[in-house]
Amino acid sequence: MASPSFSNMFLRNKSLKRHFFLRITLLAFSMSLLLSFIASQSFLHGFDRSRQIHMRSAAKYAALDNDRRSEVLGYHIASSWEATPPAIRNVFASPPTATDRYLKHYEDWWYFAPPKKAYFVMRVATDDSQVRYVSYIKPQRPNSNKFRLQDPMVLIAICGSVAFSLFVLVLFYLSRSYRRPLKHFLGWAQSLELKKLPAQSPDFKFQELNGLANVMLDSMASNANALKRERDFLGYASHELRNPIMTLMSNARLLRKAVPASNAKEQQIQDRISRASSTMKGIIETLLWLNRREDTTLISKPVQLSRLLDEVIDELDYMRDTKEIEFTIDSANATRNLPEGAFRILVTNMVRNALQHTSEGHIHISQTDCSLTVSNPYSPEESTASTGFGLGMLLIQQISDKFGWSIEQTKSSRMFTITARF
The missing domain is CATH 3.30.565.10 (Histidine kinase-like ATPase, C-terminal domain)
Known part of the structure; x- marks a missing residue:
């Protein structure tokens, strides 16, 4: 039972400003992650497309030697899968079976640094419909798996973080600019009293706050008028009831003196009339006392x-x-x-x-x-x-x-x- 009550208390005490700031910040963070991911995927896709174009060009213009293989700018071209470099066959268990099928493999690659080693292979058909297997092995570089600022993935992450930080700073500045009129509005609303309502609300610089202040002031003025009417009615009614009650009490006393009760039943009736009259008099005095604004006893x-x-x-x-x-x-x-x-x-x-x-x-x-x-x-x-x-x-x-x-x-x-x- 303690957990729901704590949850309800937390929801009741939740700050609208903090709630709005956290939700917008979370949305901005999600958008920053999404755009950074899209940028990184676009970079990788462009890298692969560039590699494929180079492989097609190498297969088209390279002349094979007697072993039915060739090498152009680091690209290995072979007419059969068995003629490709052994390292390629060790990495890829089977050759690409479809034309323009592109395969790749990275060793020790994490997102923010180049891979330790990379292998690429593609099946290409020449103009005369001959099959060529084009492969490329990216050589290992010293300290290739270390974090580097010039790495494209690192630059994408930095740009995303900077954009998110700028958005949060702008949002924080805007929230600070809104805080003063909101604080002014809250203080003004807390100072309102039914007995001392101002003629008009102050200017809070924003149309929505001014409209809300006018609605609040009109509502409180309406409540004050209704309360005044009820108080006046209670006072008038109590005052008007005094005369008939006093008349009833006087006549009850005269009746007791002029016509003495002949039996217990009549005596009981006279006592009830006197007691009811006194009770009504006391109730009216109490209502009048409750209706008075000054402190009396x-x-x-x-x-x-x-x-x-x-x-x-x-x-x-x-x-x-x-x-x-x-x-x-x-x-x-x-x-x-x-x-x-x-x-x-x-x-x-x-x-x-x-x-x-x-x-x-x-x-x-x-x-x-x-x-x-x-x-x-x-x-x-x-x-x-x-x-x-x-x-x-x-x-x-x-x-x-x-x-x-x-x-x-x-x-x-x-x-x-x-x-x-x-």
Whole structure:
């Protein structure tokens, strides 16, 4: 498992500049090798063609002696294979059978130095259709197999290396000339903030970079406008909800005084109305606080954790009317100084998420003086899907960040668990 993760990390951290430079350098090196190979093969082919022309000329104009053989400028001409020099017959096991058949053999030859010795033989037909075997033995020269700069193969290799080096130098110079505008673009992109967007992007000297900068700036401006609209809507909606909530709370208090509850059921209904009104007031205050740009603090007061948890479960009990869900609650009788509205949002969304993603089974809730854990089963088709909270999780995360709380999510077997530490 370590190897794939290392490979993925390497791919994620790969530099585009280094990747491009290495690929182009590899391409240039391959082209240099290919062209050098073609040049060397062309040289060898030209050498063989020149040798064949000389052999044909020697066979055409040489006059044979009584032994049916002759020698012209080092070329041995014979009318039969048996009349060729013994060294040629020792090297080549059989004579060339076709007309203009050309054979060659090199001894101790490596690419960048002449061979120690070379043997050539060719079957030629004269104008009167007589067969001639023309052979040539390149004599051994002192230090012939040593590296020499004037050797054609060495010159080809040197030219190829010089051309490749010049290409790499030019490529390196070009990459350095591109580095400054790219570095400028990267620094500018990293400095962008939604709250302080510039009116226009700077000039990066290249049309592609300028176009990319304009697209990035337009995208961030669009996101900033959307975020501002959402923030304004949240602020307006929260402010507008304050009046009806305050009216509801006042009427609930008047109802309690004007029409006292005659039985426990009516008392329970009045308590629910008062509690729901207070909850809505706390939620609205929390949303307004999250929407404020200045750093302010919510008032903390003693909160009995187990009682608040029971109230939240009672308010959300309707969500399991059509489901076979049972609660297993393990709560401690603890009291903490907390911002009640923000903490209630956190608890409500944790319990609501468990109810939404559970079809049947047991939801286990564990509450201590510093943590709250909710575990719920999930169906197999949801095992690969996201079990996120949506807007609720966003509020939980923002509240946790504001107050320094932590949120942990774990998934094991067929259970999903979320833990809030405060």
